Amino acid sequence: MVVGDSPKGWLADAFASLLEEKYGRGRVPGVRTISADISAANDGQKISHGHVHHILTGEADNLTDRTRSLLARFFGRPATVFLQPDQSGEPEEDLVQVLAARLATFDSAQMSAIEEAVRLVSTSRARTK
Structure with missing residues (x-):
C-alpha cells in the first residue's frame, strides 16, 4: 500500500x-x-x-x-x-523510559509472552510486505 x-x-x-x-x-x-x-x-x-x-x-x-x-x-x-505513522521515526524518549521501567517489573513468563507477541507481529508484517 x-x-x-x-x-x-x-x-x-x-x-x-x-x-x-x-x-x-x-x-x-x-x-x-x-x-x-x-x-x-x-x-x-x-x-x-x-x-x-x-x-x-x-x-x-x-x-x-x-x-x-x-x-x-x-x-x-x-x-x-x-494509526498515524510517526513522522520522525524515532520513539519519544519519555515513552521509552516509561516502557523500560514497566518491563523491568515483569517476570520471566510475562517477558516470554511479550517476546512471542512481538515475534507474531513481526512475522505477520513480513508476510504482508
Whole structure:
C-alpha cells in the first residue's frame, strides 16, 4: 500500500488506497455501499456512510478504537494500519523510559509472552510486505 501526501491527509490516503486494493482501481463503490460492506464484514456492526465520507475527504483525521477495529476486520489488516505513522521515526524518549521501567517489573513468563507477541507481529508484517 502506497500512501501519498495529498492535502486530504494520511488517513484519507491510506483509506482510499485500501479501498482500491479491495475493490479494484476505478471500481470503488459509493460510501453507502462501502458502509454496508463494512457492516456485513463485522456481523452487523456499522460505520455510518457519513463517517466513511468524512474519512475519504480528510475531514476525519483520526479514528476511535472501535472504528479502527471494524475497518481492520473489513480490510483483513491489523488495526495498526489506521494509526498515524510517526513522522520522525524515532520513539519519544519519555515513552521509552516509561516502557523500560514497566518491563523491568515483569517476570520471566510475562517477558516470554511479550517476546512471542512481538515475534507474531513481526512475522505477520513480513508476510504482508
